[in-house]
Amino acid sequence: MGLAFALGLSPAWGFTPPAAEDVPESITVRGKTHTLKDLTNPLWAQPEKIPEFVRQGSDLYFKHCVFCHGDLLNGEGLLADRFTPRPANFHTKDSIFDRPESYAFWRIMKGGPGLPQKSEPWNSVMPAWEDVLSEQDVWKIIVFIFDGVANPLTPDTPQEASLERGRVVYEDKCAICHGPEGAGDGVSAEQMSPRPRNLTKGQYKIRSTPFGKIPTDDDLHAMLVHGYPETTMPSWRHLPEVDLQSLILLLKEFGKKKFERAVKKNKMPEPVVVPEPPQFTLESVERGRKLFLQNCSGCHGVKGRGDGESTKKIVDIATDAIRPRNLSQPWTFRRGSRREDLFMTLRTGLSTTAMPRFSDRIHPDQNIWDLVHYVQTLSLLLKPQVHKNLKMTRVEGALPQGPEDPRWQQITSFFVPLGSQIMQGEKSYFTTVNNLWVEAVHNGKEIALRIRWDDPTYDPILESVTKVVESPAPPLPPHLRVEEDEEEEHLAAASPEAAQFPDALAVQLAGPESALDNLPYLLNGDESNPVTLWKWQSNPNGARQFTARGMGNTSPIENTSPLNSEVIFEYGQYSLVLKKKLDQTDPAHPDRLLPGSIIPIAFNAWDGGMKETGTRRSVSNWFYLIAD
Amino acid sequence: MLRTLTFITLLTALPLSPALAGTLKGTIHYNGAVAEPPVIDTGKYKKACPVELKDESLLVKDKAVKNVVVWLSGKDAKKKLKGKPGTYTLDQKDCRYEPHVTVMTKGSELEILSSDPINHNIHTYSFDNDPINIMFTPGQEDVQAFEEPEPVKVECDLHAWMKAWVFVTPNPYFSLSRSDGTFEIPDVPSGKYTLNFWHEKLGEVSQKITVGDDPQEINVEFPDLTPKVTQKH
Numbered sequence: 001m002g003l004a005f006a007l008g009l010s011p012a013w014g015f016t017p018p019a020a021e022d023v024p025e026s027i028t029v030r031g032k033t034h035t036l037k038d039l040t041n042p043l044w045a046q047p048e049k050i051p052e053f054v055r056q057g058s059d060l061y062f063k064h065c066v067f068c069h070g071d072l073l074n075g076e077g078l079l080a081d082r083f084t085p086r087p088a089n090f091h092t093k094d095s096i097f098d099r100p101e102s103y104a105f106w107r108i109m110k111g112g113p114g115l116p117q118k119s120e121p122w123n124s125v126m127p128a129w130e131d132v133l134s135e136q137d138v139w140k141i142i143v144f145i146f147d148g149v150a151n152p153l154t155p156d157t158p159q160e161a162s163l164e165r166g167r168v169v170y171e172d173k174c175a176i177c178h179g180p181e182g183a184g185d186g187v188s189a190e191q192m193s194p195r196p197r198n199l200t201k202g203q204y205k206i207r208s209t210p211f212g213k214i215p216t217d218d219d220l221h222a223m224l225v226h227g228y229p230e231t232t233m234p235s236w237r238h239l240p241e242v243d244l245q246s247l248i249l250l251l252k253e254f255g256k257k258k259f260e261r262a263v264k265k266n267k268m269p270e271p272v273v274v275p276e277p278p279q280f281t282l283e284s285v286e287r288g289r290k291l292f293l294q295n296c297s298g299c300h301g302v303k304g305r306g307d308g309e310s311t312k313k314i315v316d317i318a319t320d321a322i323r324p325r326n327l328s329q330p331w332t333f334r335r336g337s338r339r340e341d342l343f344m345t346l347r348t349g350l351s352t353t354a355m356p357r358f359s360d361r362i363h364p365d366q367n368i369w370d371l372v373h374y375v376q377t378l379s380l381l382l383k384p385q386v387h388k389n390l391k392m393t394r395v396e397g398a399l400p401q402g403p404e405d406p407r408w409q410q411i412t413s414f415f416v417p418l419g420s421q422i423m424q425g426e427k428s429y430f431t432t433v434n435n436l437w438v439e440a441v442h443n444g445k446e447i448a449l450r451i452r453w454d455d456p457t458y459d460p461i462l463e464s465v466t467k468v469v470e471s472p473a474p475p476l477p478p479h480l481r482v483e484e485d486e487e488e489e490h491l492a493a494a495s496p497e498a499a500q501f502p503d504a505l506a507v508q509l510a511g512p513e514s515a516l517d518n519l520p521y522l523l524n525g526d527e528s529n530p531v532t533l534w535k536w537q538s539n540p541n542g543a544r545q546f547t548a549r550g551m552g553n554t555s556p557i558e559n560t561s562p563l564n565s566e567v568i569f570e571y572g573q574y575s576l577v578l579k580k581k582l583d584q585t586d587p588a589h590p591d592r593l594l595p596g597s598i599i600p601i602a603f604n605a606w607d608g609g610m611k612e613t614g615t616r617r618s619v620s621n622w623f624y625l626i627a628d
Numbered sequence: 629m630l631r632t633l634t635f636i637t638l639l640t641a642l643p644l645s646p647a648l649a650g651t652l653k654g655t656i657h658y659n660g661a662v663a664e665p666p667v668i669d670t671g672k673y674k675k676a677c678p679v680e681l682k683d684e685s686l687l688v689k690d691k692a693v694k695n696v697v698v699w700l701s702g703k704d705a706k707k708k709l710k711g712k713p714g715t716y717t718l719d720q721k722d723c724r725y726e727p728h729v730t731v732m733t734k735g736s737e738l739e740i741l742s743s744d745p746i747n748h749n750i751h752t753y754s755f756d757n758d759p760i761n762i763m764f765t766p767g768q769e770d771v772q773a774f775e776e777p778e779p780v781k782v783e784c785d786l787h788a789w790m791k792a793w794v795f796v797t798p799n800p801y802f803s804l805s806r807s808d809g810t811f812e813i814p815d816v817p818s819g820k821y822t823l824n825f826w827h828e829k830l831g832e833v834s835q836k837i838t839v840g841d842d843p844q845e846i847n848v849e850f851p852d853l854t855p856k857v858t859q860k861h
Contacts, residue, residue, distance in 0.1 A: 211758075211759070212758035261776075295747065295763055313788035353761075355761070356762055357761060359763070359768075473672055476675070477745060479675070480673075480745060482673075
């Protein structure tokens with residue numbers, strides 16, 4: 001079998017682009033062979049057309065590349081920290097900017113799968129674009145990237161801020177997303193959620209002024225400098241101050257009707273002042289818990305995972321009414337997650353969204369601080385670290401039973417980020433499952449994985465086969481409560497109907513016949529190098545085993561030991577246990593359960609509620625289970 | 629978009645009134661097919677709310693339409709129709725808004741009450757007025773001024789069926805049609821105006837009129853067309 005998995009080998013995690021000598025001599029794209037040494041970008045021969053090419057390249061880049069490489073070309077796109085290696089930063093030394101353009105042409109056409117064997121363990125998510133983009137398109141994108149790297153700032157910075165300068169910078173940096181007139185209708189608006197904001201209404205989600213009021217100049221400045229975490233809106237702190245001030249003038253011009261009215265009526269809104277935070281105490285957390293259930297759980301859900309009862313009414317992605325934030329993932333908070341930030345968010349709400357403000361007429365500052373303290377207990381304060389090596393704990397005797405077995409609490413949990421599958425086939429630009437937690441155990445013969453992921457909507461059919469706990473509506477005073485047995489017959493008896501698309505989760509294992517230094521392509525392998533999938537889905541509830549040679553090319557595995565699954569859904573989170581007694585046909589066969597052996601593993605997830613199915617899913621890179 | 633409509637104007641000869649002002653009144657009809665308003669089952673809230681509530685978005689009885697806002701606009705309206713803003717109340721009571729439609733002139737204040745024993749969040753959708761979104765606990769009160777003429781939609785994000793409208797008019801010469809479809813705007817100074825009719829489902833229609841010092845009866849029929857869609861943001 002040739003599967004020499006060196007014990008204790010620590011698989012590669014960093015990444016260096018291929019050196020000159022590893023670049024192929026020639027490549028074939030759609031039947032045409034290009035000798036890279038002689039290949040140059042033909043577009044530079046038409047200097048008068050370069051501005052046009054930059055514009056067209058920019059449109060293409062924002063449709064296809066911005067999600068990973070970011071609009072600042074620095075590799076900090078929305079999906080940047082979901083994948084390893086990270087998307088390339090085109091500004092660094094030795095980036096494509098410092099190499100022949102034919103190098104960039106090759107890398108874009110052939111992507112991660114086209115990398116030489118040497119770079120293999122990295123298994124980059126960089127897509128191959130040869131089937132999507134024409135030669136001309138790729139050259140245009142290269143012109144755009146090179147132009148952007150050479151001119152990161154809008155040229156000719158003036159001495160003083162002005163509306164005219166604001167327009168120039170806006171046209172250069174912002175119009176691609178926010179649209180030529182600020183209406184939020186840029187080229188890739190449909191691929192983003194939240195979408196770029198319509199800036200013409202003078203309505204801002206984040207301000208220091210009360211809900212619905214215009215922001216102060218300082219607010220606008222802070223917004224641009226801070227950016228919007230976990231959206232495509234980056235931070236613009238690198239722009240010269242004059243340009244930021246000019247953009248602020250323009251933003252006020254866009255929302256003129258509202259801004260001018262405030263000036264005319266001499267009604268400039270007063271910013272809310274955040275008082276000195278009190279001590280964090282357990283009493284305060286407990287008061288906060290009660291306030292949270294009463295005031296927040298209707299939208300955010302009991303555990304804050306955005307699964308509250310009212311989400312059925314308020315969420316409508318088509319009109320950009322996005323889900324209440326998952327409060328257990330504070331790195332997604334746009335304003336920030338410090339106590340002061342949360343206080344401000346609760347006092348001012350998020351205009352144009354369902355997120356209300358909590359008035360001081362009824363909630364004294366103490367209530368707000370209590371809520372803030374409770375919200376902080378719903379999550380880890382810092383985004384968890386990502387470890388490439390996932391320890392698989394050895395236990396003696398029987399493995400933990402279902403998802404609620406208390407023994408799981410003794411097992412180290414690992415945080416695994418997932419990103420949208422936007423590399424091949426039908427794409428899913430904004431996915432629900434952006435990370436999961438995994439715990440792994442074995443006893444030398446059997447292996448069990450517990451996987452937990454947040455999904456605010458579950459497949460109703462599960463109610464009839466397993467434990468499902470929904471976030472209830474906020475509690476009512478006892479005399480107003482309707483007990484279960486008092487519910488109308490027709491409501492209680494209605495049997496659940498399956499969702500149109502099931503929820504699903506797949507564990508991907510390499511091989512069985514692949515070597516550690518030649519892992520299958522992360523998207524379910526390919527013809528020559530397949531993967532094994534252990535896939536659970538909600539309807540019919542259960543797990544099945546497949547061999548996959550690329551996404552969509554799967555066949556069931558017969559003649560192997562059964563894969564058992566047990567799942568529960570509680571307050572916006574699935575918890576799934578997959579268990580299997582390994583046999584010799586498995587990629588993780590019993591020999592791999594010796595101390596120190598390595599089992600490559602990756603994850604795919606589908607949120608049926610968001611119509612994810614087939615290639616529309618979220619995916620992870622390869623990770624390594626390391627057996628105890 | 630404004631649509632033309634069938635106007636039946638009856639000029640009734642009545643004794644001359646001393647001031648040069650006339651009363652506008654009439655009845656508003658809709659001949660299109662109207663389904664029985666859906667009944668809302670309040671489910672888990674049936675002890676805190678009535679067990680069933682009626683959808684109030686289109687109330688038509690014998691072709692007569694309730695809750696149509698009628699107001700005057702135009703050059704003469706800007707010049708002649710003056711008056712003071714007022715204070716109105718909107719109560720969150722029995723898990724509905726009372727009243728379902730509030731009409732007020734710009735600059736008026738809305739006193740928002742919360743008589744229910746449970747929380748509601750009052751969330752308004754407006755373009756020119758500052759929208760609000762406040763969580764209300766039982767007994768909480770708040771006051772909100774509306775400065776700009778426009779229809780403002782009011783919703784509770786916690787109870788999907790709760791909807792209301794606050795219609796802000798440019799002047800205090802307005803009326804809200806009663807359940808028999810009748811409306812009345814008294815003492816309109818003589819002049820040339822546009823008389824407007826707005827309904828949350830049926831849309832908006834208007835017509836030019838001239839007001840003398842005689843009362844006018846104006847009967848209106850909303851055209852049977854696809855209802856206007858009201859946008860959020």
